[in-house]
Amino acid sequence: MRLAKELEAKTLIAKSESKLVTGQVNSEYQPKDPQLIKYLERATRMAATFKKFTFHHVPREQNERADLLLKLATDKRGVQRSVIHESISWPTIKEATVYNVEGKRMWMSPLMEYLKDEQLLSDTTEAKKVARDAARYIIIGGELYR
Incomplete structure (x- = not known):
């Protein structure tokens, strides 16, 4: 759900x-x-x-x-398939603690910026890497998924 x-x-x-x-x-x-x-x-x-x-x-x-x-x-490994799977290791009825990490640049910040606004870094080598890596990610509900 x-x-x-x-x-x-x-x-x-x-x-x-x-x-x-x-x-x-x-x-x-x-x-x-x-x-x-x-x-x-x-x-x-x-x-x-x-x-x-x-x-x-x-x-x-x-x-x-x-x-x-x-x-x-x-099935044998090696064939790429997309299957949505979520393993839950604790009761989902307990509320999780959320920590605010805004303002701190993380490894995923350039990916998020590119996927949201197609905004790339000024360093062309790094920008190409981000654009290439972004093809493997999607943003759903503000969260980055691979």
Whole structure:
């Protein structure tokens, strides 16, 4: 849902193999675990930010996308593919601490400036490097992604 929001999606159709999760999000079941209740509350708040949000259960045997992702994960390395994947190592319901680093030039500052405004450094050698490297990056929601 976060990625769809960052991409400014207005409508989201989400699918899951978990009958329990889809049932909880669709108010068919009530979670009992306090941690799951927090996740459900957060999911409900995020879902409300879309103009239209639907969440469907897809049985495992009908989930072709999961099969495709499994094949990509087990395929031989060396073939470049773009797959959006996010590993989460802590509960997402805890709020992260954000530190303000504005004003300090970082390695990504020239890339961000080039991608936003096509602004290059005065050093032509460095400017060519930034322009070349920028082809591998994108800015979504003010964040730089590779």
